[in-house]
Amino acid sequence: MIRQFLCVFPLLLLNLLFWSCGENSAPGLDQAYYRQWRHYLGDPGRSHYSTLSQFSPENVARLTVAWEYDSPDFGQMQMSPIIIDSVLYGVSAALRAFALDARTGKRLWLFGDSLKVWHSTSRGLSYWESGKDRRILYTLGPDLWSLDARTGKPDASFGQGGRIDLRSGLPESTREKFVISNTPGTVFKDLIIMPLRVSEGAAAAPGDIMAFHIQTGKLAWAFHTIPHPGEMGNDTWGNPDTYRSEVVGAANNWAGMALDPQREILYVPTGSAAPDFYGGLRRGQNLFANSLLALDANSGTLLWHYQFTHHDLWDRDPPAPPNLLTVERGGKRIAAVAQTTKQGYVFLFDRVSGEPLFDIEERPVPASTLPGETSWPTQPIPVKPAPFARQSQDLTEADISPYAPDRDSLLQVFKRADKRQYAPPSLEPVLLLPGYDGGAEWGGAGADPEKGILYVNANEMAWFLQMEEVAAEHASLSPGEQTYRRYCMVCHQAGRQGMPASGFPSLLGVGSRLTAEEIAGQIAAGKGMMPGFPQLGQAERNALVSFLLQQEDKQEVSESGPSQAVPDPTPFRHTGYNKFLDANGLPAISPPWGSLSAIDLNTGEYLWQIPLGETDSLRALGYPSTGVENYGGPAVTQNGLLFIAATKDGYLRAFNRHTGALLWEYKLPAPAFATPAIYEVGGKQYLAIACGGEKLGTEKGNKIIAFSLEEP
Ligand code: HEC
Numbered sequence: 001m002i003r004q005f006l007c008v009f010p011l012l013l014l015n016l017l018f019w020s021c022g023e024n025s026a027p028g029l030d031q032a033y034y035r036q037w038r039h040y041l042g043d044p045g046r047s048h049y050s051t052l053s054q055f056s057p058e059n060v061a062r063l064t065v066a067w068e069y070d071s072p073d074f075g076q077m078q079m080s081p082i083i084i085d086s087v088l089y090g091v092s093a094a095l096r097a098f099a100l101d102a103r104t105g106k107r108l109w110l111f112g113d114s115l116k117v118w119h120s121t122s123r124g125l126s127y128w129e130s131g132k133d134r135r136i137l138y139t140l141g142p143d144l145w146s147l148d149a150r151t152g153k154p155d156a157s158f159g160q161g162g163r164i165d166l167r168s169g170l171p172e173s174t175r176e177k178f179v180i181s182n183t184p185g186t187v188f189k190d191l192i193i194m195p196l197r198v199s200e201g202a203a204a205a206p207g208d209i210m211a212f213h214i215q216t217g218k219l220a221w222a223f224h225t226i227p228h229p230g231e232m233g234n235d236t237w238g239n240p241d242t243y244r245s246e247v248v249g250a251a252n253n254w255a256g257m258a259l260d261p262q263r264e265i266l267y268v269p270t271g272s273a274a275p276d277f278y279g280g281l282r283r284g285q286n287l288f289a290n291s292l293l294a295l296d297a298n299s300g301t302l303l304w305h306y307q308f309t310h311h312d313l314w315d316r317d318p319p320a321p322p323n324l325l326t327v328e329r330g331g332k333r334i335a336a337v338a339q340t341t342k343q344g345y346v347f348l349f350d351r352v353s354g355e356p357l358f359d360i361e362e363r364p365v366p367a368s369t370l371p372g373e374t375s376w377p378t379q380p381i382p383v384k385p386a387p388f389a390r391q392s393q394d395l396t397e398a399d400i401s402p403y404a405p406d407r408d409s410l411l412q413v414f415k416r417a418d419k420r421q422y423a424p425p426s427l428e429p430v431l432l433l434p435g436y437d438g439g440a441e442w443g444g445a446g447a448d449p450e451k452g453i454l455y456v457n458a459n460e461m462a463w464f465l466q467m468e469e470v471a472a473e474h475a476s477l478s479p480g481e482q483t484y485r486r487y488c489m490v491c492h493q494a495g496r497q498g499m500p501a502s503g504f505p506s507l508l509g510v511g512s513r514l515t516a517e518e519i520a521g522q523i524a525a526g527k528g529m530m531p532g533f534p535q536l537g538q539a540e541r542n543a544l545v546s547f548l549l550q551q552e553d554k555q556e557v558s559e560s561g562p563s564q565a566v567p568d569p570t571p572f573r574h575t576g577y578n579k580f581l582d583a584n585g586l587p588a589i590s591p592p593w594g595s596l597s598a599i600d601l602n603t604g605e606y607l608w609q610i611p612l613g614e615t616d617s618l619r620a621l622g623y624p625s626t627g628v629e630n631y632g633g634p635a636v637t638q639n640g641l642l643f644i645a646a647t648k649d650g651y652l653r654a655f656n657r658h659t660g661a662l663l664w665e666y667k668l669p670a671p672a673f674a675t676p677a678i679y680e681v682g683g684k685q686y687l688a689i690a691c692g693g694e695k696l697g698t699e700k701g702n703k704i705i706a707f708s709l710e711e712p
Contacts, residue, residue: 037083037677040124040184041444041633044259045324048446048455050678051638054685054709060641060654061664066686066708067105072096074700076528076673077692078121078182078442078632081704083679084134084149090704091122093692095140099152102688103681105706109152112140121528123256123442126184126192128214135214137192139181141525142166144194146214159217166194167205169212169219173244174205178532183256183321183442186266188297190214193266196252200315201487202569203535204274206243207252209293211300221300225251225270225288232302238283247569248282250274251289255442256321258337259297260351266297267324267337267351271317272309277425277467277574280372285310290317292339292347294354304354308341310376313368313425314465315436316342320444320633324351327452327602338447338601340440340456344387347380348601358384358604365422370467370572375424384604388440388597389458392419392433399590403618404582413580414588417464425467425574433589435463436577443633443646443675448657452601455634455657457612457646460627462580462589467572480547483540486568487533490576496548500697501585502577503529511549519545528694586615592627594647596634598660608660613647629696633675635687645672645689648696652676652689652707670694670701684708 033043034051041048055063071077075093082089088102096112125138127149134149135158142165146158154162167179178199185192191211198205209223226243227234234240242248251273258267273282273289288302290309295302309316322339327348335351348357360380368375390399400410417431424430439458446455470486477485485494491504498506510519520541526532536544580588587593592611600607611627618626632646642657650671654664670693677688686706693701 035680046321047449063707069105069704071702074702076694077690080675111152164217169210177205204249223300233287236284236287268293269318272312278570323447325449342438344389344439368424393421406583430465433462435461446634446636464578480543594627594630631673635676
């Protein structure tokens with residue numbers, strides 16, 4: 001007891017100091033701070049953490065539904081709500097923003113153009129206040145909107161009628177390109193700094209990090225993740241003009257950022273450069289793609305950086321915002337930043353100096369054999385912590401799933417695949433484990449920021465990576481089919497049969513479901529996980545639609561001339577996001593297929609690791625827990641709980657965060673591929689979560705559900 005007090009006392013003092021700094025103060029042990037869930041994932045350090053203590057390991061099994069809100073739109077919600085005072089703000093599956101009474105779930109306002117339904121994925125929204133102004137900022141398509149938090153009405157002083165086009169801060173050449181944002185911006189003083197989602201193929205927009213003034217919508221600063229001539233790193237792209245390339249782009253921050261408000265430093269993980277899997281047009285290390293950037297939040301000036309994957313050929317973007325936490329080394333407390341990766345690593349740095357807190361080795365990796373490609377000779381591997389997911393080079397023939405009915409044929413496929421770590425893409429299949437989505441994924445890791453513990457949920461799904469030669473394609477293919485192969489095949493497959501198990505629908509017979517106009521609209525704007533292709537000219541788009549409707553023989557010469565496919569700028573292309581599955585559609589490697597780990601970042605050692613989630617068909621046969629695919633993150637309480645849904649099996653679970661023991665589970669009406677929020681109103685504490693389902697072929701839902709303790 002006394003020891004505990006001695007630890008806490010200096011922290012309390014520190015916290016008081018922080019508190020006096022105002023709105024963006026670092027979370028400490030202050031209950032008032034945690035009554036709200038003001039920021040995406042709880043706080044600017046993205047800790048997913050709360051000191052509220054009404055729920056405890058002893059009583060969590062008594063949680064019941066306090067209220068449910070039925071959104072007007074059904075479908076996937078990745079959204080983690082924010083709660084300010086007694087109001088919960090969220091975004092629906094069709095990207096409508098809403099405000100609810102956080103005690104009852106009663107709707108206060110709804111905003112969004114219901115005529116132009118953008119159906120994308122949104123992870124939430126941001127809040128800003130100054131004097132009497134209170135605003136909600138969120139994105140719909142390429143537009144960032146500023147709304148009055150009380151009424152949901154657009155704020156007339158922001159941009160044009162309450163919105164700015166995110167492309168307004170990018171070079172002129174990107175005006176027709178696909179640029180949206182699915183992750184809430186980070187608010188610092190009167191600035192909002194925006195994540196971007198852009199194309200991952202050829203013709204991607206550059207992924208500049210942009211800060212906008214919240215009072216006006218004007219660009220305050222931009223950091224060029226693909227450096228312009230004269231800027232550091234410009235010489236790592238093979239061509240000084242790559243930043244305005246018509247083909248190469250991205251290196252965007254799509255996963256969101258973390259902020260240290262006291263030090264005024266922004267931590268920004270950047271994604272891979274596009275095109276993703278062929279790098280012959282971007283020779284070199286490709287700074288600042290796949291990096292963690294520490295930027296001065298006032299100016300965007302680079303303070304330090306670390307690159308996790310050099311010249312990325314595997315789409316190894318850091319998938320989540322970093323976590324800010326404090327670790328102890330030799331009796332000293334160090335402000336640290338931890339970044340989880342798709343590869344299954346946690347990289348830990350001193351937040352100020354950027355020095356790694358566990359050694360990182362540059363290890364030699366296999367060289368590419370694709371003509372025109374030069375893979376980077378080494379990749380960084382942290383010596384600690386050990387990876388939180390198995391990696392392809394760990395697998396042996398004994399790791400084919402014991403539940404697979406077609407073991408022998410899976411074994412043949414397995415033997416043929418290249419399983420070396422960082423095996424470069426080639427004309428032969430490479431087994432990618434963890435898969436394209438990680439390892440860690442966008443829901444992010446939770447943390448105990450005071451004690452330096454990280455809680456990471458991860459996927460352990462093997463996928464294939466294989467390239468094909470573009471020129472090998474039959475020149476006799478119609479222009480529509482050539483365009484299809486260039487832009488669409490990677491997800492919808494060469495034969496248009498899609499990959500339903502990966503979430504990519506079949507386009508066979510699409511004409512019976514959608515009109516030509518609807519298809520053209522979806523191609524331009526994108527939908528859900530599908531990016532938009534606004535850069536396609538009318539002729540290309542017409543040819544593509546005719547190909548999908550199988551009406552090519554009927555095709556007329558349009559005003560813009562006869563249909564012509566624009567040649568693919570890369571000599572090789574990716575053949576598709578294929579999962580390694582057995583004949584039952586279950587993962588072809590042995591479980592666990594999804595996991596949850598608690599890692600002590602003071603020592604780099606694991607506290608525990610468990611499979612996360614159940615495969616219903618195997619559970620029914622009495623098999624042990626397999627863990628399942630999961631998207632969405634945990635929420636952690638100071639007094640010992642970890643809440644997480646995320647799993648395909650549709651449960652919300654509570655674990656003892658010190659031991660990993662399951663304490664409670666609740667079957668949701670649809671899976672929640674989202675991160676919960678914890679808050680208090682009127683003395684009562686709640687946990688809220690969005691359950692939209694749809695992903696991974698699950699049922700669609702539309703509810704936000706809040707849980708609380710039943711009255712004694
Ligand atoms: C990154 C993967 C990806 C790429 C690339 C992609 N799509 Fe899609 N596509 C999807 C997903 C996912 C959906 C389901 C979207 C939803 O409903 O949320 C979809 C849905 C569609 C649909 C609607 C199908 C239906 O029955 O409702 C059409 C049409 C379509 N895509 C056409 C295209 C065309 C044409 C291209 C190339 C220009 C393309 N897609 C490129 C992933 C992709």
